[in-house]
Amino acid sequence: MHPLSIRAVIDDFELAPIKRAIVFDPSDKEKGQLITPQIEDRSFSPYRKFTYTLPGAGTVTQFVSNRQINSRPDGPDDIFQQLQEVDLGLRRYPLSAAKVGGTLNAQFAVNYGMPYDFVVDVDSRAFSEACDPILRVLGRLTWATDKAVEAEGEGGTAQKPNELLALGYFEDMNINYHDDGESTLGPTIASLSLGSKAVKTLRMKYKYYYGLTKNTKNVLDPKADPVLEGCAGREWRLKLKQELTNGSIAEKDYKEEWKKRQKEWAGGRRLGDPPVCIITELHHGDMVVMNGEGVQKYYEHAVALEKGGGSKLRFALTARHVIKEKLGNKSMGQAWKGDFKLTPGQTYDGK
Numbered sequence: 077m078h079p080l081s082i083r084a085v086i087d088d089f090e091l092a093p094i095k096r097a098i099v100f101d102p103s104d105k106e107k108g109q110l111i112t113p114q115i116e117d118r119s120f121s122p123y124r125k126f127t128y129t130l131p132g133a134g135t136v137t138q139f140v141s142n143r144q145i146n147s148r149p150d151g152p153d154d155i156f157q158q159l160q161e162v163d164l165g166l167r168r169y170p171l172s173a174a175k176v177g178g179t180l181n182a183q184f185a186v187n188y189g190m191p192y193d194f195v196v197d198v199d200s201r202a203f204s205e206a207c208d209p210i211l212r213v214l215g216r217l218t219w220a221t222d223k224a225v226e227a228e229g230e231g232g233t234a235q236k237p238n239e240l241l242a243l244g245y246f247e248d249m250n251i252n253y254h255d256d257g258e259s260t261l262g263p264t265i266a267s268l269s270l271g272s273k274a275v276k277t278l279r280m281k282y283k284y285y286y287g288l289t290k291n292t293k294n295v296l297d298p299k300a301d302p303v304l305e306g307c308a309g310r311e312w313r314l315k316l317k318q319e320l321t322n323g324s325i326a327e328k329d330y331k332e333e334w335k336k337r338q339k340e341w342a343g344g345r346r347l348g349d350p351p352v353c354i355i356t357e358l359h360h361g362d363m364v365v366m367n368g369e370g371v372q373k374y375y376e377h378a379v380a381l382e383k384g385g386g387s388k389l390r391f392a393l394t395a396r397h398v399i400k401e402k403l404g405n406k407s408m409g410q411a412w413k414g415d416f417k418l419t420p421g422q423t424y425d426g427k
């Protein structure tokens with residue numbers, strides 16, 4: 077198979093922009109739940125940086141790329157081409173929790189470095205077996221991870237990625253709502269998009285949005301309900317929780333009040349999906365960093381390619397920090413796969 081050039085999968089207009097427009101109008105009342113990012117053009121120039129803050133949970137930072145960055149030697153255009161010229165080992169894996177045995181994951185996947193079991197049990201290859209473009213991607217994502225964490229300004233240093241999952245998407249493929257909140261993972265997750273444009277959306281999980289379990293039958297334990305900004309009935313929930321905490325009502329009153337609210341909301345039936353709070357286009361060369369344990373615990377994200385055959389090929393390369401000490405016995409034997417040392421040419425300086 078001949079590799080597709082970047083020009084074959086994205087049009088001239090997409091190749092050209094220096095500053096991409098934000099994809100929604102924040103004054104649009106219909107989209108009132110959308111979070112407006114903080115936009116910064118200088119600090120990481122030539123990248124444009126979008127930061128979305130999810131109060132009580134963390135941040136989502138997007139480093140928006142452009143033609144100047146993408147066309148540099150060994151940059152995103154070259155990596156896109158080179159990833160198609162080597163045998164990356166991409167294949168579709170059976171979903172571990174599939175209703176019908178043998179159902180395959182939608183995307184093609186390969187994992188490098190520390191083992192990472194998500195909805196599919198993907199084999200891991202050592203970084204020592206990885207080709208140069210994969211290690212250059214790791215270099216770029218290590219840069220993005222560091223910069224996004226530093227920007228939070230709490231003096232924290234990022235847990236460096238030691239795992240990289242490559243996903244290949246063809247026309248119309250998508251990845252449904254999920255989180256990357258496996259207990260073996262550190263709090264920072266960085267992805268690089270290559271090739272066709274995709275749209276990423278993020279929303280609060282049902283149980284935290286409504287304060288109810290998914291079948292709407294049970295009320296969350298108040299200690300496990302953070303009553304996040306943007307959740308349904310927030311003021312009422314905060315007040316009730318406060319009354320419980322300061323002892324002005326008993327637990328049974330708390331439950332009673334919730335029962336009434338459950339009835340009022342939906343007569344005990346499942347409510348609608350929580351509204352999307354972040355929507356953003358992922359273009360060729362863009363990097364997105366989700367930072368904070370709460371982003372995975374309280375929110376879920378999905379990524380979809382354009383429908384209708386417009387999208388020909390997209391790679392999403394995601395790097396995480398797998399905590400060696402938290403791996404089970406089965407995986408421990410493979411932990412050495414996470415060791416790597418990038419050469420100066422594989423290390424990224426943000427240009």
Ligand SMILES: O=C(O)CCC(=O)C(=O)O
Pocket residue numbers: 241243251256267269358377379392394
């Ligand atoms: O396709 C993407 O950009 C992200 C993929 C993703 O959500 C994941 O690897 O968990």
